[in-house]
Amino acid sequence: MAHRPRLPDRRQRGPARLLGPGRRRSPEPAASAGGADRPVTGAVIVGSGPNGLAAAIRLAEAGRDVLVLEAADHAGGAVRTEELTLPGFLHDTFSSVYPAAAASPVFERMPLGDHGLEWVHPVACSAHPLPGGEAAILYRDLERTVQSLERQHRGDGEHWKAFAAPFLGAFDAVRATMLSGFPPIGGPLRLLGKTGPAGLLRFGRLVPESAVGLAGRLFEGPGSRAWLYGAAMHGDTPPQGAGSAIASAYLNLLGHACGWPSPRGGAQWLTDALVGYLRSLGGEVRTSAPVERVLSSAGAVTGVTLAGGEQIATGLVIADVMPRELLRLTGDDLAAWYRSGLKRFVYGPATVKVDWALESQIPWINDEVRGAGTVHVGGSEDEFLAAVAEALAGLPQAPFLLLGQQTVADPSRAPGDAHTAWAYTHAPSRGIDWSAELDRHVERMEAQVERFAPGFRDRILARHVLGPAELEARNRNLVGGDVGGGSYKLRQVLFRPLPSWSPYRTPLTGLFIGSAATFPGGAAHGVPGDSAARAALAA
Structure with missing residues (x-):
């Protein structure tokens, strides 16, 4: 593939915390107005x-x-x-996958x-590292995902296949249901035609259901259930909450149908x-x-x-x-x-986002996690659910993280053998003194990664931190650090x-x-x- 030119200078602007020298430049001049009032x-x-x-x-x-x-x-x-951290390290300031x-x-x-x-696709869409060096993986390939879930508990992979395959066979109708303007009528009608009344009812059941309820129907293994919960956390409805099942199921179906790519x-x-x-x-x-x-x-x-x-x-x-x-x-x-x-x-919860410049790839204990573009860092099912519940009212000691490592599939984002990574975690929209807590919470986030990738902190060259106020200062649509566009x-x-x-x-x-x-x-x-x-x- 021919070498692509580097992006124009896109370096940090606005409030941030840096470890390492970083670089700043003056804002780009505004485009010409082409005259006065017109x-x-x-x-x-x-x-x-x-x-x-x-x-x-x-x-x-x-x-x-x-x-x-x-x-x-x-x-x-x-x-x-x-370039949020160091020259040559290209970070996605907000969204990335x-x-x-x-x-x-x-x-x-x-x-x-x-x-x-x-589009660049990593080897795996997402990974959920588990205690003891295990991991559950979402691959674009359904059969590879089945094998990963079967390692968590015999039968879990086949149950996922039985659930997902009919919807993947009618994915154009699923897509039309989830990615259309209001009112969403045409998509469900197409889904009815492709899967019949029973299929439409199975899909419709997901809307009010919780991810915990769906996982309980599909899986015996706690690792498989934790794997399903991770996708729900891309929104603001916790796995125990009504409406989280549709989020977790749909995002994983997207992984099989389209992947989780980045530009x-x-x-x-x-x-x-x-x-x-x-x-x-x-x-x-x-x-x-x-x-x-x-x-x-x-x-x-x-x-x-x-x-x-x-x-x-x-x-x-x-x-x-x-x-x-x-x-x-x-x-x-x-x-x-x-x-x-x-x-x-x-509006949705507040967010803390950290970007890292790394001297080398994150040393995940589980090798399969190293090929995933997105990593759900939450531990076991019990640890995951406890952290999410605690984050509704405070700051957990072991927060759930959504982590991205785009350089595993796209080395153009960092110089030489270096890498970039980012992670964000949700927090209550009120009641947190971020001037006192932000740095401490970043330490908790890094300690959580370290649990599943010993030596991670030793590879950090520089970090860039955006708390809720900094996120909103950069983009008015991120109200209170809500990165999801509302609850x-x-x-x-x-x-x-x-x-x-x-x-x-x-x-x-x-x-x-x-x-x-x-x-x-x-x-x-x-x-x-x-x-x-x-x-x-x-x-």
Whole structure:
């Protein structure tokens, strides 16, 4: 494969903790405004995350003039790559692993490969190291996963196969159910046609069920059950909570159907490909252009005001923002009932994320874990469930971690034989004094990795830490350090951001919301933004 050029300089900005010298540079200059106040005949998109870019692309494909306005000095929202620790070490600042992007019907129709995107798949999608050097592994290959689960308890692998195989055989219908705009009707109808009433009922049962309940139905071995719980923790509903079964089952099904890949060279390549395609359609992206107000008159959008006072006239605004920011942008212009509904939107837990520059690969005791792009570090079933329960109200001594090691499949992200890794853990959104606890909690996180990879801490060259406040400071959509786009507790799985037949529309004519706060929710798949653009085109 031909050598790919290094990403442009994307180094750390904003609050961080560093061990090692690190590097900083001045923000990139804003793109030219092309003059002072100017009308836009098509649309303004507020925010350049995957949803904002997906909305802009849908409108541009329909022939609309599109201007994307991004507050940060770079496009991408939470899809960003920077040299956070040391020169030559490329870290994904926020998200890093993209099974939903690989499955996305929105991205599938776009020629993103022509604009530099290349997916890299690790040997294993995910691994769950267990005490005693054992591990349960999710492979793209169903049979290899069956073998791994059979090692945990005889029959567990076959039970997983019996559960997963029918849904994999109808995965286009599963995907249409999980990755479509609201209301999700067409996907379930296709699933009914492919699996029959019994299959549709089996899938529907997962929505209110807990991951603990599903694991109890499928597995005898505690290691297999812990393996299933790990996928649930990519959201905010704990394994014991109603609604966690659908998250854990679907994410593992995605692993078999599409893998858990990352963009070669870093997450930024996904952003750059989306921006490149948008520009090829004539769309424009302006960075360092924070929107301060959505303007309206007589119940309809008339434009936006940027920081500094510049006004841009338009009759269509799609906001890739969270409900709290939409309230700020619109003031009292939205109907009282709608404002009240947005204020009731529930955000997810706080997050602490650590990135490491490592002199060599993490020395996991279990060799199979070394080939996994994502590692669920939680220990035994009992340890896992205890840590998750403790994290609902405080900071556990042995926290559950979601850990990524993208350099095991993509060595272009680090110089020589060095590696990068990252991990994040959830914490209560209130009641923690992070000025006192952040450093201590990072020590707990590193000690948890050390349990399953002795010698890990000796390989750390530098670390970069983002606590909840730092995450939100870098991206307003990460409210309180919530990286999931709002809670996925059962009341908010379907009705996002509030109960509505068309959740992308607002009472203000010409204003639409297309962020992860709308159905089907978070992950980088672009469906909310694309759905908001479709609603706008149909208006």
